[in-house]
Amino acid sequence: MSIDLMxxxxxxxxxxxxxxxxxxxxxxxxxxxxxxxxxxxNAAVSNNINIMIRNGGRDEDxxxxxxxxxxxxxxxxxxxxxxxxxTGRDLGVLAAALHKKRFGKLRVLDAMCGCGVRAxxxxxxxxxxxxxxxxxxEHTRPTILSNLSQIRQQEDYEDHENNNMGRRKWVISHCxxxxxxxERYLQSDYYDLIDVDSFGSDSFFMGSxxxxxxxxxxxxxxxxxxxxxxxxRPHTALASYGAFIRxxxxxxxxxxxMLIGGAVREAATRDMDVWPVxxxxxxxxxxxxxxxxxxxxxxxENKHYGFISxxxxxxxxxxxxxxxxxxxxxxxxxxxxxRSLVVSGPLWTGPLxxxxxxxxxxGLAEEWGWTTKEKCSSGGNNTGLKELLNIMLEESIPELPxxxxxxxxxxxxxxxxxxxxxxxxxxxxxxxxxxSRSHIASNVVKTNCSMVNCIKLVSMYSNLSVLKTRVx
Numbered sequence: 001m002s003i004d005l006m007x008x009x010x011x012x013x014x015x016x017x018x019x020x021x022x023x024x025x026x027x028x029x030x031x032x033x034x035x036x037x038x039x040x041x042n043a044a045v046s047n048n049i050n051i052m053i054r055n056g057g058r059d060e061d062x063x064x065x066x067x068x069x070x071x072x073x074x075x076x077x078x079x080x081x082x083x084x085x086x087t088g089r090d091l092g093v094l095a096a097a098l099h100k101k102r103f104g105k106l107r108v109l110d111a112m113c114g115c116g117v118r119a120x121x122x123x124x125x126x127x128x129x130x131x132x133x134x135x136x137x138e139h140t141r142p143t144i145l146s147n148l149s150q151i152r153q154q155e156d157y158e159d160h161e162n163n164n165m166g167r168r169k170w171v172i173s174h175c176x177x178x179x180x181x182x183e184r185y186l187q188s189d190y191y192d193l194i195d196v197d198s199f200g201s202d203s204f205f206m207g208s209x210x211x212x213x214x215x216x217x218x219x220x221x222x223x224x225x226x227x228x229x230x231x232x233r234p235h236t237a238l239a240s241y242g243a244f245i246r247x248x249x250x251x252x253x254x255x256x257x258m259l260i261g262g263a264v265r266e267a268a269t270r271d272m273d274v275w276p277v278x279x280x281x282x283x284x285x286x287x288x289x290x291x292x293x294x295x296x297x298x299x300x301e302n303k304h305y306g307f308i309s310x311x312x313x314x315x316x317x318x319x320x321x322x323x324x325x326x327x328x329x330x331x332x333x334x335x336x337x338x339r340s341l342v343v344s345g346p347l348w349t350g351p352l353x354x355x356x357x358x359x360x361x362x363g364l365a366e367e368w369g370w371t372t373k374e375k376c377s378s379g380g381n382n383t384g385l386k387e388l389l390n391i392m393l394e395e396s397i398p399e400l401p402x403x404x405x406x407x408x409x410x411x412x413x414x415x416x417x418x419x420x421x422x423x424x425x426x427x428x429x430x431x432x433x434x435x436s437r438s439h440i441a442s443n444v445v446k447t448n449c450s451m452v453n454c455i456k457l458v459s460m461y462s463n464l465s466v467l468k469t470r471v472x
Contacts, residue, residue, distance in 0.1 A: 069117065070370065072124050073150075077143030079115040079135075084284040085197075089118055090370065090385055092220055094361040095277055095291050096126035096193050099218055105129055109184065109191040109212065111177040111205065112136070112198055116144035122193070123151050123169060125368075131170045132184070132191070138174040145172065181208035190214040197222050201240040206266040215296040218277065221259060226286040229255030231344070241265075246342040248310045248317075250403040252281050252440045253352075254344065255288045257308075257402065261347035263290070264305050268298045278361070278392060279352040281440045293354075304350030308402060313340040315413060315451035317403045319349045355396030362389040394436035395446060404444040405454060414455040416462055421445060427457050 067074055069086055070093075100106035108131040110119040119133040133144060151169050173180060177196065184191065185208070194209045194217070201223060213219055223229075228237035231247035231254075238244045241262035248254055256279040267274045277291040307320045307328065314332040320343075330341050365371050371386035411418040421437065424445055428435035433449040447454070 067117070069121065070125065072117075072121055074115065074117045074120055074147045075143055076115050077140065077146075079137070079140045079143050081115050081117070082284070084282065085287065087385060087388065088280060088282060088287065088289050089121060090365075091278060091280055091289075091361070092118065092195060092291065093121050093125045094364055094370075095218060095220075095357070096122055096128065098357070098360050098364060099192060100127055103192070103216070105192060107191045107214075108132070108193045108195065109181065110134065111180060111194065111196045111209070113140075113144060114197070115140065116147040118195060118197065119144075119170065120147050120150065122195075123148075128169075130168065132173070132180070133170055134173045134175060134177060134180045136174060136176055141172065141174065148172070177205055178208045181205070181212040185211040191217060193218040193220065195220040199224055201225050201228075203240040203262050203266075206263055207270075210263075210267055210270055210272060210294065213294050215272075215294065217294050219263070219274065219292045219294055221263060221290050221292065223255065223259045223288040224285045225288075226252075226255060229258055229288070231342075241347075243345055243347045245344045245347075246310075248308070248342065248344060248403070249406055249409070250440070250444075252286065252288075253403060253438075254308075254347070255286070256281060256290060256352060257348040259288050260290050260292070260352075261305060261345075263292055264302065264348060265346075267294065268302075271296070271298050273297060273299050273302075275354065276348075276350075276352055277354050277357045280388075280392075304348055305346055306349050307343055307345030308347065308349060309341055309343045310403075311341050315405070315409060317401070319402060320345075322346070349402050351396055351398065351400075353392050353396045355393060355398075358389060358392045358396055362386070362393065365389060388439055391437050391439040395438065397434050397436060399434035399448055400436060400446050401448055404438045404441070404446045405451060406441075407443050407445065410451070410454055410458055413451065414459050416459060418443075419458045419462075423461070424454070424458060427461055428454070431457060 067076055067083070070090070096106060096108065106126060106128045108119070108122045108128045110122070110131060110133050113119050113133045113135045116133055119131045122128040122131055133148065135144065148170050153168050153170070177198070181194070189212070191212055192214050194213055196205045196209055198205060206221070209219055209221075225240070227233050228240065228245055230251040231245045234244045234246060237258060241258050242265050243258050243261055245254060245258060260274070260276055260279065263274050273295045274292040275295065277293055280289045281287070282289070303321060306322060307325065308317060309320065309328055309330065310317045311330040311332050314330065316330065316332070318330070320328050328343060332340070365385055407418050407421060407424070421443070425435045425437070428445070428447050428449050431449075433447055435445055435447040435449070438444050438446050449457075
């Protein structure tokens with residue numbers, strides 16, 4: 001808050017401004033249909049007055065906006081907030097709640113909390129025992145405090161030196177994320193879930209996050225590096241994730257596998273192993289999020305950490321282990337195949353989700369009523385969570401390989417009209433192949449059937465359909 005500006009504003013103007021902010025907040029609260037204690041409203045008012053004074057007394061409606069997510073009310077303030085990322089927060093809370101039910105405890109470290117909505121939801125919905133809430137921007141403290149003040153502290157003290165938080169439910173800090181996680185590690189203060197919602201590449205925070213995680217805990221990583229996953233900056237991907245990425249038809253799935261692969265490599269250096277609970281791609285951003293289960297001891301052989309090839313001539317993809325690198329080729333009979341083959345890796349080639357954990361998440365979402373229609377703060381309906389989890393369950397079929405086949409590519413190569421996704425999935429299953437939808441794209445099919453056989457099946461079905469229409 002500027003002292004010179006404060007002196008310039010008359011006392012009556014400040015009083016009028018405060019009352020205007022309070023009325024606006026109360027109106028927002030009534031619209032959302034929930035109530036907040038006076039101490040929280042007062043903190044929110046103070047936060048917004050500071051913002052308005054920093055901006056010359058201008059009223060910024062966005063910074064005063066009250067939100068409601070799954071029944072949890074919170075203030076955004078002037079912190080970075082994306083309403084579109086709600087699904088990622090839903091998935092994180094579901095996984096965290098199941099961890100609490102399974103192990104009986106849940107201590108969370110939110111390394112980059114923004115306005116604090118994720119931390120608040122972990123406390124309210126996942127019933128976290130304790131959440132360390134950190135954001136490097138100290139100007140977000142009034143907003144974070146106003147949100148977390150909804151959770152009453154059972155003991156009003158903390159002893160950082162002796163690593164004793166008493167029975168406090170949350171602690172707020174404003175430090176670099178790496179510093180917070182390393183300090184927790186040095187204090188032997190390990191967490192059951194560490195959420196790193198970063199911008200750009202997440203590899204910078206992987207090491208410190210793995211150091212502070214409890215064995216058997218959950219690591220929720222983020223990347224927004226869509227350029228590297230598209231194969232447009234292979235040397236950047238190599239520096240960040242240890243993977244040389246080339247352009248491939250399923251670039252957004254590569255983004256998830258690149259992120260998981262980077263975590264696999266980093267975990268192995270610490271005698272750890274990681275396995276995906278779920279992997280989620282969101283088009284806005286784009287945003288790649290993976291929830292990983294961290295286990296003690298690195299595997300003797302990781303058959304799911306290798307290389308992926310794609311042949312632009314025949315359209316087929318294959319996975320190769322480290323031992324098979326000298327055998328990388330395509331059985332494509334066409335000439336000049338070596339020029340048509342591109343290889344990416346090393347990255348994660350295994351399943352993107354744990355089928356059993358996705359099934360449990362779907363059951364909990366239904367139990368909580370999250371699979372029914374609910375109005376968002378923006379006025380829209382959030383109806384996709386049940387559908388998303390069902391598709392993830394389909395993607396968890398062990399027989400399904402990495403990648404997918406675009407329906408338009410089948411039509412282009414087979415010189416036919418684009419087949420319906422549901423119809424081709426049924427055809428593939430009838431022929432004994434594994435097939436499913438993909439949550440990453442709607443006009444594709446995941447299958448262990450080759451491109452050539454897909455084209456033959458669709459062509460055969462199309463010809464039979466034409467013959468049936470001609471029969472009198």
